[in-house]
Amino acid sequence: xxxxxxxxxxxxxxxxxxxxxxxxxxxxxxxxxxxxxxxxxxxxxxxxxxxxxxxxxxxxxxxxxxxxxxxxxxxxxxxxxxxxxxxxxxxxxxxxxxxxxxxxxxxxxxxxxxxxxxxxxxxxxxxxxxxxxxxxxxxxxxxxxxxxxxxxxxxxxxxxxxxxxxxxxxxxxxxxxxxxxxxxxxxxxxxxxxxxxxxxxxxxxxxxxxxxxxxxxxxxxxxxxxxxxxxxxxxxxxxxxxxxxxxxxxxxx
Amino acid sequence: xxxxxxxxxxxxxxxxxxxxxxxxxxxxxxxxxxxxxxxxxxxxxxxxxxxxxxxxxxxxxxxxxxxxxxxxxxxxxxxxxxxxxxxxxxxxxxxxxxxxxxxxxxxxxxxxxxxxxxxxxxxxxxxxxxxxxxxxxxxxxxxxxxxxxxxxxxxxxxxxxxxxxxxxxxxxxxxxxxxxxxxxxxxxxxxxxxxxxxxxxxxxxxxxxxxxxxxxxxxxxxxxxxxxxxxxxxxxxxxxxxxxxxxxxxxxxxxxxxxxxxxxxxxxxxxxxxxxxxxxxxxxxxxxxxxxxxxxxxxxxx
Numbered sequence: 001x002x003x004x005x006x007x008x009x010x011x012x013x014x015x016x017x018x019x020x021x022x023x024x025x026x027x028x029x030x031x032x033x034x035x036x037x038x039x040x041x042x043x044x045x046x047x048x049x050x051x052x053x054x055x056x057x058x059x060x061x062x063x064x065x066x067x068x069x070x071x072x073x074x075x076x077x078x079x080x081x082x083x084x085x086x087x088x089x090x091x092x093x094x095x096x097x098x099x100x101x102x103x104x105x106x107x108x109x110x111x112x113x114x115x116x117x118x119x120x121x122x123x124x125x126x127x128x129x130x131x132x133x134x135x136x137x138x139x140x141x142x143x144x145x146x147x148x149x150x151x152x153x154x155x156x157x158x159x160x161x162x163x164x165x166x167x168x169x170x171x172x173x174x175x176x177x178x179x180x181x182x183x184x185x186x187x188x189x190x191x192x193x194x195x196x197x198x199x200x201x202x203x204x205x206x207x208x209x210x211x212x213x214x215x216x217x218x219x220x221x222x223x224x225x226x227x228x229x230x231x232x233x234x235x236x237x238x239x240x241x242x243x244x245x246x247x248x249x250x251x252x253x
Numbered sequence: 254x255x256x257x258x259x260x261x262x263x264x265x266x267x268x269x270x271x272x273x274x275x276x277x278x279x280x281x282x283x284x285x286x287x288x289x290x291x292x293x294x295x296x297x298x299x300x301x302x303x304x305x306x307x308x309x310x311x312x313x314x315x316x317x318x319x320x321x322x323x324x325x326x327x328x329x330x331x332x333x334x335x336x337x338x339x340x341x342x343x344x345x346x347x348x349x350x351x352x353x354x355x356x357x358x359x360x361x362x363x364x365x366x367x368x369x370x371x372x373x374x375x376x377x378x379x380x381x382x383x384x385x386x387x388x389x390x391x392x393x394x395x396x397x398x399x400x401x402x403x404x405x406x407x408x409x410x411x412x413x414x415x416x417x418x419x420x421x422x423x424x425x426x427x428x429x430x431x432x433x434x435x436x437x438x439x440x441x442x443x444x445x446x447x448x449x450x451x452x453x454x455x456x457x458x459x460x461x462x463x464x465x466x467x468x469x470x471x472x473x474x475x476x477x478x479x480x481x482x483x484x485x486x487x488x489x490x491x492x493x494x495x496x497x498x499x500x501x502x503x504x505x506x507x508x509x510x511x512x513x514x515x516x517x518x519x520x521x522x523x524x525x526x527x528x529x530x531x532x533x534x535x536x537x538x539x540x541x542x543x544x545x546x547x548x549x550x551x552x553x554x555x
Contacts, residue, residue: 007355014344085339089397092305092333094357251268252307 004095004103008077009111015080017072021115024069029123032059033130040065050218055135056127060120060145061217063153064210070112070157071177077108078164079173088252097248105161105240112157113150120146145217148225152212155232155239162239165247181209255282256319258405258437259304263313266299266461273299275461276313281439281454283404286431288452289441290547296461297441298336301409305333318404329357332403334411338394342383346374346393349382350400357401368396371426373419387414395423399430405437406430412447424451445543459551474503478540479511480519485532493529497522508534 012018032038038055040062050058081087091100121143128136136142164173185208191201205211216225260280266273274296281287289297302308304315306328317327340349350365369375372392377385385393391414398406412420428451430436442448448455455472457465467475484490487510494502494512501514512522523536541549 003356003358007352010355011341011344011352014341014348080341084341085337086341088307088335088339089353090356092307092335093328093331093398093401093403094353095328096306252302 001099001103001106004090004099005107008104008107012073012076012111015076017076021069021072022119025065025119028065029059029119029126032123033127036131036135038062041068053218054137055131056124056142057137057145057217059123059127060142060149061214063116063120063149063217064213066116066153067156067181067209067213068178070153070160071174073108073112074157074160074164075170075173077104078161079168079170082164082168083170091252098244101165101244101247105158105243108161109154109157113154116153117146117150144220148216148220148229149213151229151232151236152216155235156209158236158239158243162243162246165243184208185210255284257281257316258283258285259315259317259439261300261304261313261315264300264303264310264315265312266296266303266308267311272461274303277461277463279456279463279466281405281437283437284431284435285454286427286438286440286452287454287456288448289439289456289458290443290445290448291441291458292443292551295458297458298409299461300458301333301335301407301439301441305331305335305407307335329401330404331407332398332401332405333407333409334394334398335407335409338390338397340382340390340393340397343381345379345381346385346396347378349393350397353397353400359401364400368399371399372396373422388416388419391415392419392423395426402434403436405439407439409441410443411440412442412444420447427451445547449543457547457550464550464553472543472546474513476541476543476546477513478538479513480517480522481535481537481539482510482512482522482526482533483508483535484510484526485534489529490526490531490533493526493531494522496529497525511539 028040032055036055038059038061040059041064050061053061081090087100091097095103124136124139124142160173160177163176167173167176185205188201188205188208191197191204194201212228216228219225257280261277264277265275277296277300289300291297299308303310304317314321318330320327340346341352344352346369347365350368351362354360354362354365366375366378369378372395374389374392374396377389382390382393391411395408395411398408412423415423424447427438427440431438438452440448440452449469449472453469455465455467455469456463457467482490485508487504487507490510491502491504494510499512499514499517502510502512504510519536519538523533526533526536
């Protein structure tokens, strides 16, 4: 498994996606630090700015930009293997399907979560250095916001890995992952406008991914955060299991 | 006796109601170059996919190096190229092979240049795979199969897309590796003449069934020029043939025997057989090409 991870890391550095991932986030943080204004990619849900929080924590609540960036490592690690049919080289002369699946799974999970943490803390340090305490919270407060987002991020990645192993084709994977949250939000907002479905839509929008990411970063504890943690754990377990079953039981073409 | 490196027992693979491989029994010994011959869709690739773990058998089993499972330790001893060579298009030949070196835990990166030289791809070392011609892709696939100094190399249609010089070079490479490193090869092809030039053991497959397994000597014997004698009493005929001092002949069945000895006149033989009371039903001079031999085998099994 260690060899697989080394190989994946080597290959990842040879892809454009690797530089895109780091480039987009670093530029986004740079703009935030220079203009002292948080921001990122919206998934369609209404954004409510909470001015009681300092700029760095408000930026953490915008971390759903990562939702789109997490597509890149999953795409390059899993989908490109299927589109190039290179997975056959590995399975036929290096490792079993089981090891192949779990190596990919752990590599993506560890790589993305480490990158997520590293980028967030790099932003904190740079922001603290440039803008001072007026725009930055204590390290403890900031770390708490990032830490509670980790299980949610892990659930998103795990779900992405499952989708990649299930659909195999890069184009389908991209379509499903990019469009799903937008469709979900659009549906929620449409239902919100209808009197009879307003209450249902409110619940629906509470479970919307950018809302979850934003709320856990702000609240960091309480029943909502606990529910999110439990939900994330469930998603991680189920998606990892289903992904494994689908990949190992299906015929390789 | 040579060590059996691969053996299958009643190996069967079904895709729904279609049987791609039906109760295949065969074995390959260390140092063999085994040629799998069959038409498109005969089951060659399925057999290769099964023994490399790319697909699971519906029933039956196989042993690699005398062991039942294909764990990663055993897999490291196999090099293979199944179907089309597959690599990452945006990476160079060297980068692609380095990826697999890291994956297999090969620390000596000189190995990459060694295998690239083996398949005459040194000049294309830093070219992206997507710019490769079909022949170059095929050669990179073979380089990948050789990367870890495997004990057994399984190659599915390796000469597809290669030019005549490339084919000849590859043939020499296989022979050299087999002779110098004792590498075992299983090579599939439907180009019989090419397979004949390199293999020393042939397995014929048709409609998922292994219809015949012969050594090169046996194949030569069956395809070489001979006199086919058809008669009612083969035992009597063979006594007469012995008395004529002919030793190189083979009894095919109870009504046919074949004489391979050089310089035997069909006319004189017929005369001697008849004179000695053998009821000769037919006497013909024969000699079949590999293609005809294969066609004959296929028609017998249809």
